[in-house]
Amino acid sequence: MTNIFERLAKVSRSTVERVHGKDVTIFPLSAKDPNARSKLSATDEPYLTSACFFENTQMENDSKAQPVTGMGRTLHRAAQRLASIRLIDGKPLVAGFMLRREEDGALFTIGQFDPDGLGTVMATLSVAQSLPEA
Structure with missing residues (x-):
C-alpha cells in the first residue's frame, strides 16, 4: 500500500512541475x-x-539537529531550497552543475538529488554568486 502512495506523490510532483x-x-x-x-x-x-x-519552511525533520521555536521553525538557519527538475534525454545532470532560473536570473548550484523514475529529480540547491569561467 505504501508503494502506491509513494508513486502517487511522485506523479503529483511531476504534474506540478510541468504546470508550475x-x-x-x-x-x-x-x-x-x-x-x-x-x-x-x-x-x-x-x-x-x-x-x-x-x-x-517547517523543517520538522531537521528539528532534532537544530533548536526550534515554539512555532516549529528552526532558529538561525535558512530554509532549505529544493527543485524538482525535469530531465532531458541525452543531457547530463550531475551534482555540482549550475542552474539559472530564467525568470529572475537567480543562480544555484545543484547539490545532491534523487531521481524519481518518472523523468524528474528532486534536487537540493544552494545559492551561487556567479557562473564560473569557461
Whole structure:
C-alpha cells in the first residue's frame, strides 16, 4: 500500500512541475581536476529545461539537529531550497552543475538529488554568486 502512495506523490510532483515549473538553464561543469576551480564544460553545452522550486519552511525533520521555536521553525538557519527538475534525454545532470532560473536570473548550484523514475529529480540547491569561467 505504501508503494502506491509513494508513486502517487511522485506523479503529483511531476504534474506540478510541468504546470508550475519555471524555465531554467543547466550549465554542465568540467570535473577534470578536483583541486582546481570549477569551469564550464567545453564539451557539454548548457541546455534548457524546467524546474519547480520549493522551500522547506517547517523543517520538522531537521528539528532534532537544530533548536526550534515554539512555532516549529528552526532558529538561525535558512530554509532549505529544493527543485524538482525535469530531465532531458541525452543531457547530463550531475551534482555540482549550475542552474539559472530564467525568470529572475537567480543562480544555484545543484547539490545532491534523487531521481524519481518518472523523468524528474528532486534536487537540493544552494545559492551561487556567479557562473564560473569557461
